[in-house]
Amino acid sequence: MLSDITIGQFFPGKSVVHRMDPRMKLILIVAFIVVLFVVRNAFSFLLLTLCLGIIFAIAKIPGKAIWRGVKPILPLILFTAILNIFFVDGNTLVSFWIFRITDAGLKTAALMAIRIVLLIVGSSLLTYTTSPIALTDAIERLFKPLKVIHFPVHEMAMMMTIALRFIPTLLEETDKIMSAQKARGADLETGGILKRAKALIPILIPLFVSAFRRAEELALAMECRCYRGGEGRTRMKQLHLSTLDWISGSIVALVFVIAIIMNLFLPGTL
C-alpha cells in the first residue's frame, strides 16, 4: 500500500559514514561535484570511483541500491553520449552517410557519461547515509550566514521538517480517500490517461481540504507551544564536528587533491 513508501532513500546504519556530521558530508559532496567537473583525466576518475566504492563498502549500502539510483538516468546518459559522439568535431574515425564519429566525440561522450554517473552515485551516497532530518539540520546550520541578507533559513528548514513529518500522514489519508471513493463506485484503474487524471480529482480535492485543515490546527498547536519563529530559539541536539569528522574529512579531501594533481600531471586526458 501507499504507506509502505519510505521517506527518501535513507538506509539506517551505524557505520562511520552514517555517524559523520551531516554538515561535513554535505560539504564533501559539494567539493566532490566540483572536483568531478574540474578533472578530465581517466586516472583521476578511476581514483574517485575507487574512493566512492570504498565509502559505499564502509557504509554497507547494497549494490542494488546504487543501481537503482543510476537506472532512471540511463536514457539521459545514452542521449548525451549519442549527441556527443556524432556532433563533436575532431579527427574522423568512421563515417557513413551524413554521420561521422570522431575521436574527440568519443572522448567527450565518455567524459560526460562518467561525470553524470559519478555525480548521481556520489550524491545518492549522501541521501543513503543521512536521514532527511539530519540533512535538514545541516542545511539550516550551513546556511545560517545567509540570514544577513534576510534569507529565511529557519523558515525553510521548518517547512522541510513539517513536510517530512506529514508525508506519511498524507499518504495514509490518500489511501483512505481512495478506498472511500472506490466504495462509492469511483473507477481509478481503467481508461486512458485523460480519464484517469479526471478520476483523480475526487481524491485530490478532499486531500487538499484536509491538508489545509491540518495546517490550521498544526499552526494553532505550534503557537500554543510558544513558537514564534527562529528568533531566540535553541536546539536540543547540537551538531558538533568530532575527531572522526576531521579525520575522514581530511582523508577524502586528500583524495580530491590527489585527483586534481593527477589531472595536471598524468597523461590520459579525456
Add this chain to the structure above:
Amino acid sequence: MDKLIQFQHVSFEYTGDEEGKASVPVLHHVDLAIRQGEFVAVLGHNGSGKSTLAKHINAILRPTDGVVYVEGIDTSDDEMVFEIRQRVGMVFQNPDNQLVATVVEEDVAFGLENLGIAPAEIRRRVDGALHDVGMYDFREHAPHQLSGGQKQRVAIAGIIAMNPKCIVLDEPTAMLDPRGRQEVLKTIRRLNQEHGTTVVFITHFMDEAVSADRVIVVDDGKILMDSTPQEVFRHVEKLKAVGLDVPQVTELAYKLRKNGIPISDDILTVPDFVQAFQKIMEA
C-alpha cells in the same frame, strides 16, 4: 496564589463580518475559578461552548467582555501571551495535527527550544517528560509509527516538558480506541496526582469525568452545574435534558431506583454498584 485560573463575568462571541452577518454569542457571563492541583472535567454536548471556554484559558481566544486571569495575568495582555502559554499547555483532539517533528524526542523538545532553553537542560526535561508519559522507549520513533494513544501521550509529554501549572486537554480521547483512551486517561491522572499539575479535561465521555475532582457541565455558553462527580451525576434527568448521558452504572442504578429498589444515588463506577447492590441483597 490559590486560584490559578479565574474567569470573571466572561462573555464571548464570534464576530460576524461587515456584510451584516450576525455575530454568534458563545459564552454568556461565565464566572469560574480553578485552584492549583485540581482535576476538573468539563462536560457539554457539541456546540455547548466547552471548547471555546477552554481556549480562553491559554489566550487562544480573548473574552469579548469580562476578564480571564491566569496566575493573576490578564489574558488580554498582548505582551504576556507567551507567559500565559508557558503556564497553561494545551493538548488537542487530533494527535496527528499537533506533532511537529519527525522524531518523538525532537517533538517533545519543540516547546522548550522555542523558549530558548539551554540544550543540556532541554535533554534532561525531554527525557523526564518521556518517562512521565511512559514513552521513553519510543523516543527515536517517528510519529507515524505510533498508535493514536501513544501519539497523544507524546503530545502530552511535549506540554509537560515545559513545566506548565495547568494542562488543558480538549477532547484528547475523542479520536482514540478504548485502549488509547485508557492510556491517555491514566497518564493524565498520574500527572495530576504525582506532579500536582492542574488538569482541565474537556470530554463528552461521561465515564472519563467520573474520576475528576470536580465536574463542570456547560450548556448553551453557561455553566449549568459545577460540583463533585457524585453530585453532578445525581441529576440524571437534568443531564439528559441538555443532551448528556450519565455513566452506564449510574443509569442502571437510576432505573432501579425508579422501579422502587432503594439503591443509593451516588453510584459512579462498577465496584460502587456491586457494593451497594450487595448491601440491598443482604438487607
